[in-house]
Amino acid sequence: MKYRRLTKEQLEEMHPEFINFLATQSITADEWKDIKTNKPEVAEEEIDVFSDLVWEGVLGKVEYLENISDAEMHLFHLGNKEMGLIAVRVHQPGVNLTTEAGFDWFKKNFLTDAVEMMTAKKAYSEDPNKDKFELIEKGAVITKGELFRYFDDIIEIE
Numbered sequence: 001m002k003y004r005r006l007t008k009e010q011l012e013e014m015h016p017e018f019i020n021f022l023a024t025q026s027i028t029a030d031e032w033k034d035i036k037t038n039k040p041e042v043a044e045e046e047i048d049v050f051s052d053l054v055w056e057g058v059l060g061k062v063e064y065l066e067n068i069s070d071a072e073m074h075l076f077h078l079g080n081k082e083m084g085l086i087a088v089r090v091h092q093p094g095v096n097l098t099t100e101a102g103f104d105w106f107k108k109n110f111l112t113d114a115v116e117m118m119t120a121k122k123a124y125s126e127d128p129n130k131d132k133f134e135l136i137e138k139g140a141v142i143t144k145g146e147l148f149r150y151f152d153d154i155i156e157i158e
Contacts, residue, residue, distance in 0.1 A: 001048045003055040003133050011047070014054065021050045059129035064145030067138065070096045075148040076140065078132055082123045086151045089116045119155060 011018065022032055025046070036043045065076040073088040088106075092114040096102035109115060124131050136142070 002052045002130070004051070004137075005048055006051045006054060010054075017054070018050055021053070022046070055133065056129060058142075059132045062132060062142050064143045064148050065132070065135050065140035066143045066147060067135065067140040068097055069139075070098060070102075073097060073147070074140070075151065076135060077145065077148050077152070078128075082121050083131070084148075084152075085118075085120045085122070086148055086155070087118045087120070088151070089118075090114065091116065117151065117155065 006014065019029075022028075027035070027046075032043075035046070063078055065078065067074040067076075071090045073086075075086040075088070077084040088110070090097060090102075090106060092105070092109070095105050095114075097106055106115065110117075
């Protein structure tokens with residue numbers, strides 16, 4: 001397995017797609033029930049293959065990721081050849097970016113000395129989707145990129 005198995009909840013949400021996946025393998029509903037009962041290892045393998053296909057599809061389309069912790073933000077733009085990073089670190093005691101109050105403070109003070117911003121670019125490894133997946137496994141979430149684009153515009157102006 002290249003990535004990780006989808007969670008039970010994710011598999012339930014993708015039930016119609018999983019049925020289509022089984023159909024492409026010429027596995028009927030009755031055959032699937034039989035496989036689950038009599039060959040559970042084969043059923044597990046099919047779920048793993050399906051999970052990898054789903055991850056490949058998602059990772060191939062994702063453009064932005066965000067990983068926000070108490071005092072840091074890592075905003076990623078996932079381009080075709082490299083990923084761009086805008087890293088933000090807050091040096092103000094008591095400010096927590098994951099709270100509404102902390103983020104409100106940040107919006108008013110991000111151009112002060114209490115906030116440090118850095119940018120970087122990094123080429124992908126031989127497997128860009130694996131690079132993206134590793135960021136997700138470390139806590140990044142897929143976004144539409146509003147924060148990245150906002151700060152990218154500010155940094156270009158300066």
